[in-house]
Amino acid sequence: MNYMLKNGFMPYDAPLFMDEVMSVVALLPLLVIFAISQAKKSRFDLHRKLQTYIYVVGMIFILYFEYGARVMGGLSQFLDKSPINHTFLYGFLIFHIVVATTTIFYWTYTIYFGWKNYKKLSPREFKYRHLKVALPTFIGIVLTSVTGILLYIFMFVV
16 A cells, blocks of 8 residues: 555645545535536436445545555644644644534435435425435535645645
8 A cells, every 4th residue: 555655646745645535525526516416407316326426435535545644644744744833724624524524424314314215205305304414414515625625735735
């Protein structure tokens, strides 16, 4: 797994795994928007499959990121090199982690609810209850993506 620690493909001093994860994090909201657009076109089966696929790939990349961060000894070595105020930076990292972790739980529940209740509830009831949890999930995905991109910028670009 040493290839993960080699220089990445972006023009910054980041390891490969960070560039790979950053690419997925940046695309994630766009992929979810595309999946949502399928539901708006009444392509519900495609929507469920796309959302599930995006979720699974997202979870794989989270595990990949966590493994890479552990192999490197944690992110503190990158955060400490940043010219940004360290108190702010570590606080921002904690905020990102809280938002990302909460989003994972919401997203997991949203996927589970969708698969479990799609055929059980009336279309109107399903839509109402699904949107109630799906909207905060989407907001969490966007916030996780934005804060993840900002952390990458704070660690490697600034």
